Structures are given as structure tokens and as C-alpha cells.
Amino acid sequence: MSPIVSFRDVHKSFGAVPVLKGVSFEIPKGQVVALIGRSGSGKSTALRCIDRLETIDRGSITVCGHAVSDPNINLRKLRQDVGIVFQSYNLFPHLTVEQNITLAPRWVKKADRRKAHELARDVLAQVGLLEKIDAYPEQLSGGQQQRVAIARSLAMHPQVMLFDEVTSALDPELTGEVLKVIEELAKQGMTMLLVTHEMAFAARIADRIIFMHQGLIHESGSREILRSPSTPELKNFVGAGL
Amino acid sequence: MAALLGLSPAHWAALLSGLSWTVFLSLVGFLAGGLVGFGVALARISESAIVRRISLAYVNLIQGTPLLILMFVLYFGLPVLGLEMPPLAAACIAMTLFSAAYLGEIWRGCLEAVPRTQWEAADCLALARWERMLLVILPQALRIATPPTVGFMVQIVKNTSIASVIGMAEMTYIGKLINNATFQPFRTYLVIAALYFALCYPLSWLSRRLERKLNVAHR
Amino acid sequence: MNYSFDFSFLRDYWPMLAEGLVLTVQLALMATVLGFLLGTACAVASTSRSRILRGLVGLYVEIIRNTPLLVQLFVVFFGLSSLGLKFSATTSAVIGLTINIGAYSSEIIRAGIESIHRGQVEAGDCLALSRWQVLAAIVLPTAIEKVYPALASQYVLLMLGTSIASQISAEELTAAASRIQSDTFRPFEVFLVVAALYIALSFLMRGMFWALGQFAFTRRRRLGTPL
Numbered sequence: 001m002s003p004i005v006s007f008r009d010v011h012k013s014f015g016a017v018p019v020l021k022g023v024s025f026e027i028p029k030g031q032v033v034a035l036i037g038r039s040g041s042g043k044s045t046a047l048r049c050i051d052r053l054e055t056i057d058r059g060s061i062t063v064c065g066h067a068v069s070d071p072n073i074n075l076r077k078l079r080q081d082v083g084i085v086f087q088s089y090n091l092f093p094h095l096t097v098e099q100n101i102t103l104a105p106r107w108v109k110k111a112d113r114r115k116a117h118e119l120a121r122d123v124l125a126q127v128g129l130l131e132k133i134d135a136y137p138e139q140l141s142g143g144q145q146q147r148v149a150i151a152r153s154l155a156m157h158p159q160v161m162l163f164d165e166v167t168s169a170l171d172p173e174l175t176g177e178v179l180k181v182i183e184e185l186a187k188q189g190m191t192m193l194l195v196t197h198e199m200a201f202a203a204r205i206a207d208r209i210i211f212m213h214q215g216l217i218h219e220s221g222s223r224e225i226l227r228s229p230s231t232p233e234l235k236n237f238v239g240a241g242l
Numbered sequence: 243m244a245a246l247l248g249l250s251p252a253h254w255a256a257l258l259s260g261l262s263w264t265v266f267l268s269l270v271g272f273l274a275g276g277l278v279g280f281g282v283a284l285a286r287i288s289e290s291a292i293v294r295r296i297s298l299a300y301v302n303l304i305q306g307t308p309l310l311i312l313m314f315v316l317y318f319g320l321p322v323l324g325l326e327m328p329p330l331a332a333a334c335i336a337m338t339l340f341s342a343a344y345l346g347e348i349w350r351g352c353l354e355a356v357p358r359t360q361w362e363a364a365d366c367l368a369l370a371r372w373e374r375m376l377l378v379i380l381p382q383a384l385r386i387a388t389p390p391t392v393g394f395m396v397q398i399v400k401n402t403s404i405a406s407v408i409g410m411a412e413m414t415y416i417g418k419l420i421n422n423a424t425f426q427p428f429r430t431y432l433v434i435a436a437l438y439f440a441l442c443y444p445l446s447w448l449s450r451r452l453e454r455k456l457n458v459a460h461r
Numbered sequence: 462m463n464y465s466f467d468f469s470f471l472r473d474y475w476p477m478l479a480e481g482l483v484l485t486v487q488l489a490l491m492a493t494v495l496g497f498l499l500g501t502a503c504a505v506a507s508t509s510r511s512r513i514l515r516g517l518v519g520l521y522v523e524i525i526r527n528t529p530l531l532v533q534l535f536v537v538f539f540g541l542s543s544l545g546l547k548f549s550a551t552t553s554a555v556i557g558l559t560i561n562i563g564a565y566s567s568e569i570i571r572a573g574i575e576s577i578h579r580g581q582v583e584a585g586d587c588l589a590l591s592r593w594q595v596l597a598a599i600v601l602p603t604a605i606e607k608v609y610p611a612l613a614s615q616y617v618l619l620m621l622g623t624s625i626a627s628q629i630s631a632e633e634l635t636a637a638a639s640r641i642q643s644d645t646f647r648p649f650e651v652f653l654v655v656a657a658l659y660i661a662l663s664f665l666m667r668g669m670f671w672a673l674g675q676f677a678f679t680r681r682r683r684l685g686t687p688l
Contacts, residue, residue, distance in 0.1 A: 079586065086583070108590060108594075307660060319652055414535075
């Protein structure tokens with residue numbers, strides 16, 4: 001079976017600054033991959049390229065059979081297959097939790113009101129926030145907002161979920177509830193790519209770790225590499241993180 | 243001399259005099275209105291409830307009535323009460339009352355935008371009330387107030403055109419006279435519009451620039 | 462000063478005042494609705510990628526905002542008719558007022574659109590919403606909610622501005638007042654009454670905008686956050 005995400009020799013620079021200098025990797029169906037590295041190593045950019053929030057300069061990216069690097073790509077088809085959760089939640093402030101979740105299913109997939117409502121209840125139950133269905137985002141804690149954002153993505157039944165430092169804006173005591181939801185998704189076999197600073201969490205749930213350094217994949221492998229890194233850079237990074 | 247834009251030199255001379263009256267009326271509106279408006283702003287944040295209420299009533303009265311009606315009241319109404327009112331005087335008073343209400347509200351907002359802590363800090367230094375206002379609050383409020391004040395000057399210039407209705411010979415009035423003579427309304431009023439634009443656009447531009455500068459400084 | 466007020470003209474002339482009042486309300490209402498639509502369209506166009514479109518909207522907004530409404534109405538009513546485009550006074554007033562308030566609305570709404578965080582649009586894109594869906598479901602509702610108070614006060618000013626339509630012989634409230642005062646020679650009383658009507662109307666409008674805001678922005682109503 002072809003991989004869900006595949007990067008081949010991807011190059012990307014912002015102006016004169018190269019951010020990705022030839023990145024290649026694959027995520028097979030059902031795998032959970034953690035992308036780690038210092039800030040500025042290019043990990044968030046790599047993630048954003050998958051959903052074509054950034055365009056690449058060279059190389060190719062294929063996601064769920066969509067040639068992302070093709071300029072004529074049907075973006076809306078791609079984005080129906082990819083769920084993405086941001087550091088800053090980006091919930092729509094003027095809509096209730098339910099409306100946030102059902103917006104895309106109703107407008108994009110033309111689901112009827114009743115079906116959309118059922119869908120909202122399903123995904124909210126999944127993230128443990130069913131009782132907040134009628135709340136507005138500003139009535140929720142950061143952790144709850146992030147869980148709603150995850151539910152909103154899940155409602156589109158994506159084939160892969162991308163998490164871009166989703167706990168970085170949260171207080172430590174709220175981080176756990178979000179990580180628990182992600183872990184639950186991993187158990188259900190969701191294909192996922194996480195950009196994260198939570199080393200212990202990555203070590204617990206990731207099938208594979210990719211360590212990025214200066215725009216390149218410096219070291220990758222099973223979660224074992226976090227315990228016994230083979231390059232000094234990763235050793236350094238892990239040492240600093242723990 | 244050949245006609246420029248279809249208007250004879252005599253027309254242009256008349257327009258120029260109209261333009262200068264427009265500028266004059268705008269200046270009166272701004273200076274006299276500003277003076278009264280400053281009083282309105284202070285009265286609106288006064289410690290006395292009665293003063294606050296009276297100034298609020300004044301603002302609501304002016305901001306709730308069209309300027310045209312205000313001019314009518316002054317121009318047609320006051321002579322009946324025995325006060326002679328030439329168009330120029332009526333227009334000047336109307337522009338002053340009008341500008342004072344709007345500038346007063348704009349400036350009140352700017353005074354209130356100076357953080358509460360600054361007022362308290364000044365009090366703690368045992369400054370008298372006028373010292374607090376003059377030395378601490380006004381310098382800070384002035385910076386915030388400049389862009390919207392310049393922006394409101396555009397409104398003043400444009401609204402002087404309404405004085406044409408009571409026969410004040412400013413630019414729009416001259417435009418009407420020229421139109422009556424030439425029967426070229428489209429051309430005439432476009433020229434008039436262009437002249438207003440030439441007066442107003444620099445002010446709009448300046449206001450926007452000042453505002454951007456202020457926003458950058460605040461970040 | 463020895464003046465005795467005499468409001469007896471109201472007995473004979475109130476129907477004329479009422480008719481003028483109705484037209485004033487109609488003018489204000491039509492120009493508000495049409496100007497809001499025009500302004501929204503222009504605000505969207507001014508954030509478009511096309512430079513020509515942005516330039517055209519910018520030109521329109523600047524021209525309107527830097528020239529008097531009275532002159533704009535003259536151009537529409539006298540100017541266009543001399544070119545063969547003849548409209549009635551009322552139609553001209555609606556056209557002129559709409560073009561005028563459209564420019565102001567556009568500026569206000571554009572400011573609202575620009576204040577929206579980029580992440581909001583990105584989130585909409587990532588949910589596979591089309592550009593127009595993002596605009597209609599996310600950008601415009603939040604932008605308009607943000608600038609609603611500014612829009613509302615602009616529309617109250619517009620209502621007061623309808624008085625200028627009297628100068629192109631639209632028979633609204635101010636025109637009715639002028640007619641009555643020249644019949645009765647009671648200018649002071651007539652204009653006082655009319656001023657009171659305008660003040661009442663502007664308070665009424667503010668109240669209506671408040672109610673409309675409560676109705677339209679469910680979140681504000683539910684959470685009790687002021688507009």
C-alpha cells in the first residue's frame with residue numbers, strides 16, 4: 001500500500017533563508033510519527049507543506065494520492081483528507097462549539113442538519129467535551145478549545161491528522177488532557193504527524209521519531225533513538241529537553 | 243484668455259473667492275469649534291454630575307440634528323426673535339456649534355484613553371487639578387488626539403458646503419451661480435468636487451499617516 | 462426679547478411633516494441597506510489580489526470621502542440629467558446617498574476584515590472551505606461584528622445627511638419644514654419641531670441598531686459582552 005504522506009527531496013526557503021534543504025520521508029497508513037528538533041529546524045514548515053499552507057521550491061510531496069507539489073492541485077480535495085490542528089487553536093469565535101464542528105461538514109460535504117448534529121456529538125464524545133456542545137470558544141479553557149479544534153478536524157474524517165505544537169500555548173496542567181486525546185487517536189490507528197516539544201509524550205506514543213536539524217533529517221528511527229541517540233546533535237537536544 | 247475646463251476667467255475668479263470663503267469658514271469652524279469643543283471635552287469628564295449631564299445633552303442635541311437644520315434655526319429662526327443674522331454669522335455660529343460637539347466627543351475619548359494610573363500618579367504627586375491636566379494628561383492625550391482631529395477637519399471642510407443653502411457665498415454657492423449661468427451642471431459640479439478634493443485629500447492623507455505612526459509607536 | 466411661541470401651524474401642517482418624515486425614513490433605510498451591501502462588496506474587493514480592483518475601490522472611496530455630500534447629490538441629480546440620465550429627485554437621492562454611504566461602509570468593513578487573524582482564514586482553508594465560504598462564514602461575520610458600532614453611528618450620520626436631499630428637491634422632512642416655514646413665517650418653531658423629530662429619529666435608530674445587534678450577534682447576547 002502506498003504511504004499516506006511522502007516527501008521526496010523537498011526544498012523550501014523563505015527569501016534567502018533555506019528552511020528545508022532536501023527532506024525525504026514517508027508515513028505509512030496507521031503510523032504515528034513525531035517530528036522533533038529545535039525551533040527553526042524546519043519541522044513546522046515541513047508539516048505546513050503537507051497541507052499546502054506553504055508551497056515548496058523543489059522536490060515533491062504526495063499526500064493520500066494528491067500530488068501536493070502540483071500547482072494545479074485541487075486544494076479542497078486535499079484538505080478533506082488532511083486534518084490539521086494549530087498551536088493557537090483557531091476556533092471561530094462567533095460560532096458555538098457545535099457550529100465550529102459542523103461548518104465544514106455542512107458546507108463542504110453538504111451534510112444535512114440532523115446528520116451534522118450527530119457527527120458533532122460523536123466527535124465531541126471522542127474528545128470528552130459533549131457537555132460543551134453549545135458553548136462559545138471564549139467560554140472554554142485553552143485545553144478545551146484545543147480539544148474542540150481536534151474534534152473539528154476529526155469531523156471531516158481525515159485520513160491523516162497533523163498536529164503543529166498543539167500544546168505549546170497551554171499551561172502545563174492543561175497539556176495532559178490534550179495529549180490524552182491524541183494518544184487515544186493513536187490507539188485507534190489514526191495516521192498522525194506530530195510536531196512537538198513533549199519528548200516524553202513522543203517517546204510514549206510515536207512509532208517513529210524524526211529529528212530535524214538545520215533543514216535536514218538528521219536522525220530518524222524508532223522511539224529507541226531518544227534513549228540512545230547516535231548523533232551528538234540529537235544527544236544534545238534530548239539532553240537539553242530532559 | 244481661453245476658457246479652462248469650460249469655465250471663463252471670471253468664473254474662475256468667482257470660484258477662487260468662494261474657495262477662500264470655504265477655507266475661512268473651515269478655519270472658524272475648527273478654531274472656534276476647537277475652543278468650545280475643548281470645554282465640552284472637559285465638561286464631559288467633569289466631577290460635577292450636572293456639568294456632565296448638560297454637556298452630554300448639548301452633544302446629543304447637536305449630533306442628533308442635521309447641520310442644515312441648525313443653520314436654518316440660526317438663519318431663519320433667530321431674526322424672528324429680534325437677532326439680525328447675516329448668512330456669514332449664521333454659518334460661523336453653526337459650524338462652531340457643530341464642530342464643538344464632535345471635537346468635544348473625540349477629545350473626551352482621547353482624555354479617557356490616558357490610563358487611569360496616570361491620573362492617580364499625578365494625584366499622588368500632589369499636583370493641582372489644572373496642573374495634572376496640563377502637565378500629565380494633555381501631553382499624552384494630544385498624541386492620541388492628533389490623527390482623529392485632522393480627520394475631522396475633513397468633515398468640517400465638507401460640511402461648510404451646507405452654508406450655501408442659507409446663501410453664504412462659499413464654493414458650493416458660487417458653483418450654483420455658475421451653473422445657473424452656464425447650464426453645465428455636470429462639468430461645473432465636477433470642478434467644484436475636484437476643488438473640495440484638493441482641500442480635503444491632503445488632510446485625509448495626513449490623518450492616516452499620523453494614525454499609522456501612532457499605531458507603530460504603540461506596538 | 463419678547464417672543465410668544467406659536468405652534469398652531471402643527472394643526473394644519475402635520476400631514477406634510479408626516480409625509481416628509483416617512484420619506485426621510487425611507488431614504489435612510491434604503492441607503493443604509495444598499496450602502497451596506499455596496500460597502501461590503503467594495504471591502505471584499507479591496508482585499509482582493511487584483512491590483513486594478515483594489516485601485517478602483519481605493520479611488521472610489523477617496524473621492525467620496527473627500528467631497529461634500531451636497532456636491533455629490535448635485536452631480537447625480539443635475540449633472541447626470543444634463544447628460545441625459547434623468548432620475549426623479551427621490552431616486553437621485555437614493556443613488557447619491559447609497560454611493561456616499563457605500564464608501565464609508567467599505568472603509569469601516571475593510572478595517573474589520575484586516576483586523577481578523579490570519580489563522581482564522583487558514584483554519585477555514587484547512588477545513589476545505591472554498592474562498593467564498595471562508596469569506597461568508599468566517600471573515601465577514603466576525604469583521605462586521607467587530608465594526609458594528611462604527612457602522613451604526615455612520616448610518617445615524619447618514620440619516621441626518623438625508624436632510625441635504627432637500628436641496629435637490631426631494632420632499633423629505635427638511636424640505637417639508639422649509640415649505641411650512643415659508644407659508645407660516647414661523648421658522649423658529651418649525652425648525653425646532655423638525656430638530657426634535659431628527660433627534661428622536663436618531664435615538665430611535667440607535668435603539669434599533671442595538672436591538673438588531675442583539676439579534677444578529679448571538680454570542681454577544683448570550684455572553685453579555687457589550688458590542
